[in-house]
Amino acid sequence: MTVRLRDVAARAGVSPRSVSNVINGFHYVSPGMRAKVQAAIDELDYQPNLLARSLRKGHTGTVGLLLPQISVPYFAELAHHLVEQASELGLTVLVDETTGERKRELHLLEVMSRSRYVDGILLSALGLSSAELTQLQPRIPVVLLGERATGSTLDHVGINNIAAARDATQHLIETGRTRIAAIVERPHPCAPTSRLRLKGYQAALSAAGLDADPQLVARVRLQPRRQDGATAMGRLLSRPRPPDAVFCFNDLVAIGALAELHHQGVQVPEDISVVSVDDIEECRFTIPTLSSIAPDKTHLARSALQLLTSRVEGADHPPRDIRIPYHLVTRASTDARPDVTAVVTSNAGA
């Protein structure tokens, strides 16, 4: 039924060892041997059993990817870049969804890391606290995506959230806005991203000498969807003194906000301008098109995979925290002139 390495050896009249040598491009194999073996491989249509190889070698060439939910556009795009980069490195990706629940994150991390099926894990954590992540002693390498566990023992790849939010907000200020609102996730110890972005927003305001009106900070639940952005925008519009601009925690929320603004007949960007973070594809086709901070997702994917593979290969340096460059893409939502793109304010520093 299934043709094994030893069948090839028998067919070629050589030892299994020689077949293995040919397959793995090992050592110096005599041309005659190589030809004989190759012929047998072709005739028998032989393909190595990767499972057996992995068992023997102790690693698999597969990395685990743990995401809250793959259909969320940002994660879908991230997964795409990761799969693409992995493929270039000869790796494959095993995906699982955590829904962002602490329990599931822990469970899948545990199951994956012990299964021996993956060499390492890329984790976009939402439910696990920094402390827990720090305490984690995974038996295989783990690289954190996006969220940052302060002082973690784990490698991490992401953008500088404070700086990104600051740049986005500053852009609103530069276009003459003064009552700048923010829509961010409600505070949660395990989800520092939103807190950092709020901090950046506040930093920009204070640097410009604008005061931060707490009435202009709307909170949405964790892992907000478009609808949450719409609801939050509704609340902001009902303030006695509504904003003339909004910084949104992410694109999904901003898209909901745009829908609500349209619904209420508020003109964007004339009455209110909108900016956010992630730069998902959808931003280019919202009405109006949406200005957003664009992390270099290819770079992110590559760095994460490099970090992971280097750990898999035994690298033993202290945990790294890699900051990915980003830039602000200005579009119609922050500018009367539509589709002005790519004002680059790249940031690759710590």
Add this chain to the structure above:
Amino acid sequence: MTVRLRDVAARAGVSPRSVSNVINGFHYVSPGMRAKVQAAIDELDYQPNLLARSLRKGHTGTVGLLLPQISVPYFAELAHHLVEQASELGLTVLVDETTGERKRELHLLEVMSRSRYVDGILLSALGLSSAELTQLQPRIPVVLLGERATGSTLDHVGINNIAAARDATQHLIETGRTRIAAIVERPHPCAPTSRLRLKGYQAALSAAGLDADPQLVARVRLQPRRQDGATAMGRLLSRPRPPDAVFCFNDLVAIGALAELHHQGVQVPEDISVVSVDDIEECRFTIPTLSSIAPDKTHLARSALQLLTSRVEGADHPPRDIRIPYHLVTRASTDARPDVTAVVTSNAGA
């Protein structure tokens, strides 16, 4: 270093067999034995090596998912449902991207199916022709997603594309439209979906006694993105007698069309109404919200996985072609009254 089954056996003072029995819930194990073994497992923090188990058992509990590109919203949502359903069945999903290229589809199908890493493959084929798919003699089960290879020897799960497009178009007719355009992929032997949807569109027109003006059928490239829909819409608007409604091959194209309509100051749905297929999340927040045919994606995922696992377990029936129910979700793009949802015209027949 790594604790093995035999270590547990030694610790518990029993045979490996008994440990295996306990782990796999095999046979009748005496309570005393079970307790002893469990204690040893806990003390040693033992976790089975799934790689070794898979090698031994001949199957892995992993299914391969081959998609053109996972960041495309429809595929992202599909992947989400698949991963979710797989998880419920105790399966994990290995994802790879084909970019829709024939060569890559063939290659990945080959590599995956021979690697012994996955028990079966879910394939959303774009580049492979029906003939090629039919000729395919994969060594592990393959279930086709979405596209239909007529007379294929492979199982298939998808919606009735003709009926879906007919229903969508009929909805436009029922709202009083008479000059109904279509945006579809340009014909390609390997991509029947668009051809079928065009057919359904034409069927609806002819059933209503409307003539099908070839000037009103715009073609876009294969795997169109939002921009392609915008461009095509632009062409339709430049016709001497522009349409008063558009049936779009999929949501992405429709979203591009909406952007172009907005850009040209054409009112939706007053001047032109728009309907499409896929019902991706984004539809609920476009401006205006987009009416779309919603395939039951959960059902699709479940059926695909059921079909696959049943094949993996050796089922030997003739190839199945499962039609998934769908319904038309009417939203603002086809109705002056916004957000009227869920007019169900479910279709589960052959």
Add this chain to the structure above:
DNA sequence: CTGTTAGCGCCTTCAC
């Protein structure tokens, strides 16, 4: 109900 034994298919240290 439990213990012993033999591979699943591969790679790799040893000898030659």
Add this chain to the structure above:
DNA sequence: GTGAAGGCGCTAACAG
């Protein structure tokens, strides 16, 4: 340069 043997960790006959 090539051949022979052992084992990665597990499960499933086959006894007992």
